[in-house]
Amino acid sequence: MRRPNIVWISTHDINPDLGCYAGVWPGAEYARTPNLDALARRGVRFDNAFAAAPICAPARSAIITGCFPTSIGTMHMRSKAVPPPDVRLLPEIMRAAGYYCTNNWFTDFQVDLPEIVFDDCSPEAHWRNRPTAETPFFAMFHGMATHESQLYLDDDAFAAATAHVAEADRHLPADAPLPPYYPDDEVFRTAWARYSDLITEMDHWVGGLVAELEEDGVLENTIVVFWSDHGKGMPRAKRWPNEAGLREPLIVSWPDRLPTGAGVTDLVHTMDLAPTMLALAGLEVPEAMQGVALFGGEGALRPQPNEFTFGGRDRQGEADDRSRTVRDPRFRYIRNYFPDKPAMIHTEYPDRLPTWAAFRRLASDECQQRARGELPSAMTAAQRAVVAQSKPSEELYDILADPHETVNLAAEPAHLDDLERLRAALDSWILEYGDLGAIPESDLEERWRPGGRRPATEPPEVALEAGVLSLRATTPGTLLGWTPDEPASAAEPSSFQSEIGLPAPDGRSWNLYTGPVAVGQPIWVKAWRIGFAPSDDIPVRVPVPV
Known part of the structure; x- marks a missing residue:
């Protein structure tokens, strides 16, 4: 069997804000993404794909291992976990099977990466450096164009960062499809327009990689996968275990082997990518992998691969917190273990960003209104909830009726059955896979590195x-x-x-x-x-x- 090549193209900090998701994800029609739209037409677009965590390193650890972060200890943002010995990294498995494995160049998998995992892990890594033209390759490319830090560059730097975006393709702030939990002001409209310009710039980069595959004559036998690590780099998305923190674009294309132009509504984890690649390559999936292959024999889609998807929020920078969430085809349930802590808990890095600072100013403005004996009016109830100093112990949202999660149904008698069903699903998941987030991080570190060694x-x-x-x-x-x-x-x-x-x-x-x-x-x-x-x-x- 001639094994397929595999190319992963990933980006940072976006939701399914691509043109091909118009009508699927709120506001996606605003996007200008011709290359990714074309990739979706040639392959499978997953409409309900979810990260395991709403922040970079834990989410990426799940993708590279095929395991839930809470199960293997990689749930705290930027730590050096020691997973169980049977946990393996996907590129190491592929390399052992004869693949030329490269990574260009970002890692952030929550572990110190052994240099032997990849043939090349550097800014120069590319499938074109493989030893022979017949050697199958697994090449990973991680673009930084859409990282939240790029939203707030000065004007000259932003123009340089989006040099491939034509004037006609620039996104107008006035047309930005802001969700109701964002203030309708210049800060947020500008950030949203810039976010979309960065996605268009990233789309240009994707088109270049696909063009290189075509130039090399290898596209027909190459599985091309596009994914993001977690939601957009703005408040109430990245770092939140809500829909906007976890919902991802995911496109998989393999000419003549996978369906074309398919929009799949089944629930999937981005964590499912590791076993999916092994299955498509005809390789055995290790028992330790907790994700499921999304395709069966002959590239057929596996119907209903997951009854639920799961995720969690743990320490992020110096902000220590813990929440767990489960999603079915209609509802999202969130359990907050520390409801006395704010969801927008102070974290040094994001608190310096203009969108975070704007929310803090509005909260301060409302305190000043109260000081004058006035009713607070600087924010709506949905916006006020973002900066509230506590959060509900339980949240339940009807995503089909309320895609922006503005109405918490957890206390509604009419939804008691849904609440209890999803509570039970979350409890069963924790019982089956464990939750190392319940153990103090210092205890885990001592277990992994006694005395710090x-x-x-x-x-x-x-x-x-x-x-x-x-x-x-x-x-x-x-x-x-x-x-x-x-x-x-x-x-x-x-x-x-x-x-x-x-x-x-x-x-x-x-x-x-x-x-x-x-x-x-x-x-x-x-x-x-x-x-x-x-x-x-x-x-x-x-x-x-x-």
Whole structure:
């Protein structure tokens, strides 16, 4: 079987605000995204795709492992978890199966990424660097164009960041389809228009990658997947376990093998991508993966892959909180474990952003109105709820009737059955998969790194007979590798590189060990376990024939 190539194209901080989602997602008709619209016409558009968390690193950890963050310990934003030993990263599985695996270049998977997981993890990583034209590839590209930080650039920097957006394609602030929980003012209209311009710029980048596949003559046998990590980088979206925090665009295209122009309304997790890629490539899905393959034999869509989708909010920066949510085809239920904490809890980074600051000013204005004996009128009830100093212990929203989640039905007798049904679904999910978010983070860290020290990966056992090298792992969950390249000093990573877990390049090319290999020159072998310090290099000298 000729295995398909796979290209993942991901972006940051957007909802399904693409033209192809017009009529599916509120306000999507505002978008100008010709390349992604074309990709959707050639493939499958998932209309109800959801992230596992409303913020970057936990959401990405789910996508790369196929596991719920709360189950494997990756739920707190920017931490270095130590998942169970049977949890594997998708590119490592693909590489072991013979794929050339690249990542360009963002990671943020909540773990220190072993350098052996990818053939290349760098800004230069590309399928075009594979060893032969026949080598199947899994190439990941992570665009930063739509990250929330780009919304608030100064005018000159924003113009440069959106240089490929024609004037005719610019989004007018006056036409921005603001949801009712946003103030109708210049700050929010400008932010929304800029958000949409950035999506159009990102769409241009997507078109360039697809064009490269066509130029190389490999598009017909390549699965192209487009996804975002979580919702838009504005209040009441990113960082909130609501619809706008978790609802994602997801498009999968494979010419002549998957349906074309299909809009699928079934519930899916972006976490389902890992097992889906393995299934489409004809590879076995590990039992530890908790996602489900979205396609069956011959590329047929699997009907109703999930009865529910689940997600959660945990520590985000210095803002410590915990909420869990479950979604069925109609309702979203949210359980807030700390209702005494505000949903818009102070967090240093986003609180400096203009949209967050605008909400804070409006809340202050209403306090001044009260001081004058006036009724607060700077915000509507829906807007006031965003900055309220507490939140309900339970929330229930009818997404079909109330897509912006403005009416909490949790206390409505008419919806008691729905409330109890979704409560039970959430309880069953927690019982089945566990919830490490219920454990104090300091206790988890001590469990993972006693005394603050990473455990060491034991070096592999080495056997060399008749020029054939065999390795055996002695630490559960270990990856083994070998290289003919001599040891070299790794470059010191920057603080940001350390935070997102980028591997420190040492100029060596590591081969993933999958079975006995013939060697005819001196090599070095090494072992890695995610969350552990890697083993030392072990030199293997090949005897000279006499």
